[in-house]
Amino acid sequence: MKDSVPVGVLRERSVSKGRRPEYDVLGLAVPVDWRDGYFFFESVTGSAGPRGDTAGQVLTASAEDEFSAQLIETSPPEDDYDARRRVYRQIVARRGQVSFRRELLDAYQARCAITGSSTTMVLEAAHLRPYRGPRSNSVSNGLLLRSDLHTLLDLQLLAFDPTSRRVLLSRVLSGGDYADLAGRAMREPTKPHQRPADDVLAAVHAAFQHAEGRR
Incomplete structure (x- = not known):
């Protein structure tokens, strides 16, 4: 961070247990800060990513992106019972x-x-x-x-x-x-x-x- 050396930023995908991990390449970024137990990066390749002034804001943006992606990738409920089960799983998790x-x-x-x-x-x-x-x-x-x-x-x-x-x-x-x-x-x-x-x-x-x- 002191020398502004860019690093490659990767994001690990969720994979099944036992399979080799896979990664999305997000691009190059320069570490610019360390707060709340997290490094903050600025992109040098123009890649869009979660932004914020605090770790909480960045984590919220990341969670929203992941949640949106999950909604797109997840198949719709098979019936009303399946839909209610999903709602209750979310309530219990929260x-x-x-x-x-x-x-x-x-x-x-x-x-x-x-x-x-x-x-x-x-x-x-x-x-x-x-x-x-x-x-x-x-x-x-x-x-x-x-x-x-x-x-x-x-x-x-x-x-x-x-x-x-x-x-x-x-x-x-x-x-x-x-x-x-x-x-x-x-x-x-x-x-x-x-x-x-x-x-x-x-x-x-x-x-x-x-x-x-x-x-």
Whole structure:
């Protein structure tokens, strides 16, 4: 990155287990930054690719591209039952690993940690620090959140003051539908070991501030 040496950028395709991996060649790019645990590249060949000012924006763009591609490549449901099964698979995947969500439902008494909503169908197991294997599924690294608030957390549009443990909202949400959540105290489990760890909240807060500086 220091010498602006271009590198070849490849994207691994999803292949069946046991088969040799295959790659799409995206072109040449120059590494220009390192943030949030990711390298950022600028294309030198004019190849179009996901762009963004933060790793979260780039990952969101990549996910949208992959999701769109999946919709194109996947055959339509065979019948109404097949369609409903696909919808439920997506819901389960979004809610989080079953055992992790079950532990958070118990710790937070089946209520959203911000709003207190008790509609369990829309409560999701949110990781504070990104998922990096089973060890990430610790209750102290999670929150039980309403689905829309989970999305805001993932997009670094919402965080918590690590000292007061009150909700912080991005300035892009000021005056909108979520404005009344700013400053709201987090609902925490009664057992201390189940509460979000101080260092985890501090890391989320730091990432939020960095993202705010880029917006």
